[in-house]
Amino acid sequence: MAHDHERFKQDLSELDAGFIRVLEDLIDALIANGSLRLTDLPPQALEKLAERKRTRQRLQGALNLISDDDAIL
Template identity: 40%
Template sequence: MPYIMRNAEGRIIAVLSEEVEGSEFVAANDHELTSFLQNDSPEARAQQELLESDLGIIRILEDLIDILIERGAIMFSDFPEPAQRKLLARRGLRKEFAYMDDLFGGGEDALPQTDADEDGLF
């Protein structure tokens, strides 16, 4: 039984498996729900591709920063403090995912550990 949440304009913004305050029940074959779940417009596909590309580039930049630090080309302290915090936060998240992957056996999507991880650069 799907329940939905709407924004102020009345558009669906979330689909829920159970009723919560402010949600409303809709039929599983509701046209508006189907449209929301299958947002298959060219614009939506282009946005998704761009997002996936951005995420890939972010990973490349993180790895590049690791390599430059490892080779002594830059120092971690050369980055502004807000950038250091963001890098440290991402490093922590990557370690958490690596830990979860070790526990539950990831697959192709497993995050490889870099030399910088082992050296404790972050």
């Protein structure tokens, strides 16, 4: 029973992570089409969005094994 509870918590955490990415993409799309302005969001939300973007960019840079300038044979 306790094992099931922990598994459900893990499943929910994984779903939350995916849903957060969907929300980020939605916010970006709304900003891009002019339906939402960054100034419409509270400062705490702006900081959290900015931190996630910075973290994702650092991760993407760390995973970029071949830079765009490298020649591919």
